[in-house]
Amino acid sequence: MHLDPEVLSRIQFAFVVSFHILFPAFTIGLASWLAMCEGLFLFTKRDIYRRLYQFWVKIFAVSFGMGVVSGIVMSFQFGTNWSHFAEATAPVLGPLFTYEVLTAFFLEATFLGIMLFGWDKVGPKLHFIATVTVGVGTTLSAFWILSANSWMHTPDGFELRDGIFYPVDWWKIVFNPSFPYRLVHMVLAAYLTTAFVILGVGAWYRLRDTAHEASRVMLMMGVGFVSIVTPLQIVAGDFHGLKTLEYQPQKIAAMEAHWDTEKGAALALFAWPDSANETNHFEIAIPHFASLILTHEWNGELVGLKDFPRDERPPVAPIFFSFRIMVGLGMLMLLAGMTGLWLAWRRALFDTPWYHRFLVAMTPSGFVAVLAGWITTEIGRQPYTVYGLMRTSDSVSPVGGPSVLATLITFVIVYGIVFGAGLYYIIRVVRTGPEQGPAHPSHDPFATPARPLSYPDEPVGERP
Numbered sequence: 001m002h003l004d005p006e007v008l009s010r011i012q013f014a015f016v017v018s019f020h021i022l023f024p025a026f027t028i029g030l031a032s033w034l035a036m037c038e039g040l041f042l043f044t045k046r047d048i049y050r051r052l053y054q055f056w057v058k059i060f061a062v063s064f065g066m067g068v069v070s071g072i073v074m075s076f077q078f079g080t081n082w083s084h085f086a087e088a089t090a091p092v093l094g095p096l097f098t099y100e101v102l103t104a105f106f107l108e109a110t111f112l113g114i115m116l117f118g119w120d121k122v123g124p125k126l127h128f129i130a131t132v133t134v135g136v137g138t139t140l141s142a143f144w145i146l147s148a149n150s151w152m153h154t155p156d157g158f159e160l161r162d163g164i165f166y167p168v169d170w171w172k173i174v175f176n177p178s179f180p181y182r183l184v185h186m187v188l189a190a191y192l193t194t195a196f197v198i199l200g201v202g203a204w205y206r207l208r209d210t211a212h213e214a215s216r217v218m219l220m221m222g223v224g225f226v227s228i229v230t231p232l233q234i235v236a237g238d239f240h241g242l243k244t245l246e247y248q249p250q251k252i253a254a255m256e257a258h259w260d261t262e263k264g265a266a267l268a269l270f271a272w273p274d275s276a277n278e279t280n281h282f283e284i285a286i287p288h289f290a291s292l293i294l295t296h297e298w299n300g301e302l303v304g305l306k307d308f309p310r311d312e313r314p315p316v317a318p319i320f321f322s323f324r325i326m327v328g329l330g331m332l333m334l335l336a337g338m339t340g341l342w343l344a345w346r347r348a349l350f351d352t353p354w355y356h357r358f359l360v361a362m363t364p365s366g367f368v369a370v371l372a373g374w375i376t377t378e379i380g381r382q383p384y385t386v387y388g389l390m391r392t393s394d395s396v397s398p399v400g401g402p403s404v405l406a407t408l409i410t411f412v413i414v415y416g417i418v419f420g421a422g423l424y425y426i427i428r429v430v431r432t433g434p435e436q437g438p439a440h441p442s443h444d445p446f447a448t449p450a451r452p453l454s455y456p457d458e459p460v461g462e463r464p
Contacts (some may be wrong), residue, residue: 003401006393009081010409016074018371021417023067025370028142028187029194031058031135036182038128048213057432059426061116066422081404085385085395092158092173093148094164100144108137139187146186150179153387154247154294177247181240188233192333198222200363201430208295211433216350217373222347223340230334245294251380253305255323256290256315260304265290273316278306314382318375329365336362
């Protein structure tokens with residue numbers, strides 16, 4: 001059996017990056033949620049916000065650690081599996097990754113210890129600053145990583161000499177054409193991912209009739225946030241799609257399984273793309289809607305895949321289905337937010353079991369949507385690593401297929417053990433709930449402090 005090192009390297013990188021992206025997508029939003037909870041505690045002195053903070057910070061700590069570990073492994077793969085790509089793009093991408101370490105990772109690492117262990121050891125303002133700083137660090141990390149990845153999609157500010165990309169204009173490199181749109185889209189996706197986890201946990205507590213005050217706060221804040229941010233995400237996605245159409249028309253054509261160039265193109269709600277015969281089977285489509293969405297004109301012209309050489313087209317089926325999964329989940333998120341607002345207006349948000357079950361089912365929706373979005377983006381870039389300039393087949397390392405397969409199997413086993421243990425701990429924390437603590441708090445580094453209602457320098461008589 002022939003083991004293609006390119007295919008195996010792509011599978012291995014996809015496996016590692018899929019695991020990794022789940023954790024930043026969660027911790028970016030969770031860090032902001034923690035800052036919000038602590039800020040509300042400082043402002044209102046309501047103990048519920050302190051308990052929510054110390055409940056979610058345990059989950060943040062584990063998720064952050066797993067994100068760091070998976071990210072380090074991913075970066076090594078550039079050298080082991082994609083050495084030609086690393087060599088060619090190092091003058092551009094190397095500094096961007098270095099900036100991410102110097103500005104974001106160092107910032108997070110410096111203040112993370114205060115955030116996790118400093119509640120009883122530093123003043124309230126310093127602890128709050130530490131929490132906010134960690135939140136800023138997670139967003140800065142997304143800034144640099146998305147800048148680097150966006151440059152691979154819309155390269156700019158460079159010159160190509162002897163197969164090597166050399167920087168010419170760093171402003172154009174960092175703020176390449178697709179970067180602002182992708183940054184907004186990803187950060188909002190991270191916030192929605194966290195919001196639906198919080199909503200799902202709060203709804204689960206309501207169904208179990210436990211953690212009453214905490215569940216009410218999580219539901220109220222989560223519904224308000226989702227009902228505002230989901231429409232913003234839909235608008236951001238529309239702008240991102242228009243920019244993609246401008247720079248990567250093949251990707252858009254593949255996302256829509258659109259084969260022929262035509263005006264007033266129909267939007268395929270469902271189809272089974274057949275790349276070999278350049279057609280769709282079992283297609284259910286709405287006339288003119290693809291043109292309306294992508295060009296904002298009823299009879300706007302869309303270029304079809306047949307206008308591009310076969311070796312310039314990305315795989316159609318994975319992009320077509322993953323894009324619809326992402327959009328479908330976005331519509332469900334919008335439904336969840338609007339329904340929650342309606343129930344809150346009817347004063348029934350906390351007493352509607354069917355809605356709570358729906359929110360529990362939606363708990364992983366953000367993670368699935370993020371994965372579907374990245375599958376659409378990254379497979380849609382094929383057959384290139386640097387779009388239009390460097391092919392994936394020219395980027396892979398001269399490593400044998402059996403070696404890549406062996407490391408892939410090792411990654412699957414190790415990740416299954418390590419991240420399975422992390423997920424098990426997170427589930428245990430959720431089952432315990434914010435209103436309960438471990439049997440021996442002194443042995444738990446993330447335990448609720450013995451003096452739960454105040455910081456060390458707060459007069460006892462002023463406790464709420």
